[in-house]
Amino acid sequence: DTGVSQDPRHKITKRGQNVTFRCDPISEHNRLYWYRQTLGQGPEFLTYFQNEAQLEKSRLLSDRFSAERPKGSFSTLEIQRTEQGDSAMYLCASSLGTSGFPDNEQFFGPGTRLTVL
Amino acid sequence: AQSVTQLDSHVSVSEGTPVLLRCNYSSSYSPSLFWYVQHPNKGLQLLLKYTSAATLVKGINGFEAEFKKGETSFHLTKPSAHMSDAAEYFCVVKGYQKVTFGTGTKLQVIP
Numbered sequence: 001d002t003g004v005s006q007d008p009r010h011k012i013t014k015r016g017q018n019v020t021f022r023c024d025p026i027s028e029h030n031r032l033y034w035y036r037q038t039l040g041q042g043p044e045f046l047t048y049f050q051n052e053a054q055l056e057k058s059r060l061l062s063d064r065f066s067a068e069r070p071k072g073s074f075s076t077l078e079i080q081r082t083e084q085g086d087s088a089m090y091l092c093a094s095s096l097g098t099s100g101f102p103d104n105e106q107f108f109g110p111g112t113r114l115t116v117l
Numbered sequence: 118a119q120s121v122t123q124l125d126s127h128v129s130v131s132e133g134t135p136v137l138l139r140c141n142y143s144s145s146y147s148p149s150l151f152w153y154v155q156h157p158n159k160g161l162q163l164l165l166k167y168t169s170a171a172t173l174v175k176g177i178n179g180f181e182a183e184f185k186k187g188e189t190s191f192h193l194t195k196p197s198a199h200m201s202d203a204a205e206y207f208c209v210v211k212g213y214q215k216v217t218f219g220t221g222t223k224l225q226v227i228p
Contacts, residue, residue, distance in 0.1 A: 004160075033216065035218075040220075040221075041220055041221070042207050042218035042219050042220050042221050043161070043207070044218070045215065045216045045217065045218075048216075056215065091160075091161070093161075105151075105163050105166060106163070106216075107163075108153075108160045108161040108162075109160060110159075110160045111160065
């Protein structure tokens with residue numbers, strides 16, 4: 001499968017624990033996005049990388065959240081000291097973009113569903 | 118500022134009848150506009166996109182959308198609904214380094 005993959009698909013954790021999610025984009029894609037989707041809502045943009053550079057962060061991304069893309073390929077999203085409000089589906093998407101705007105199609109992964117007890 | 122409003126949270130149509138899912142947007146830049154579909158327990162899939170070329174955009178599965186700058190709308194249509202179209206649909210606006218999804222419209226198709 002050459003699509004976007006995410007690991008794990010499901011994560012159950014206790015409040016206060018740290019969790020880390022991984023996203024592997026389509027190999028030639030230089031842009032990578034993280035979103036959060038809660039029940040009944042559309043995905044909310046969290047952050048965006050172009051290659052290894054994190055170019056945009058939403059104010060939703062509190063200081064408990066950190067994302068990296070160290071070699072411009074896979075990315076990790078870490079949530080420290082999880083809270084029940086962090087329970088959501090975390091989506092990753094990748095695209096192939098040239099400098100500037102507009103962007104090309106984003107291909108989405110299946111998501112990681114986080115449940116914080 | 119950038120926002121997108123999907124005017125209907127639920128739409129119900131009979132199989133074989135037209136589909137209209139409404140989307141209004143605002144953006145400080147000339148935006149790109151997209152429609153995505155999400156079937157239950159499946160990932161988001163792009164239906165179509167507008168990127169300042171033709172204002173009438175054709176997508177997959179017989180869907181199309183018309184960009185109307187004056188009305189700041191990007192409504193999604195299909196002439197004849199199929200049972201397999203039942204899903205949730207998201208209108209998306211992309212400005213400079215910022216992506217905003219609408220809250221979604223759930224389409225129900227009645228046999």
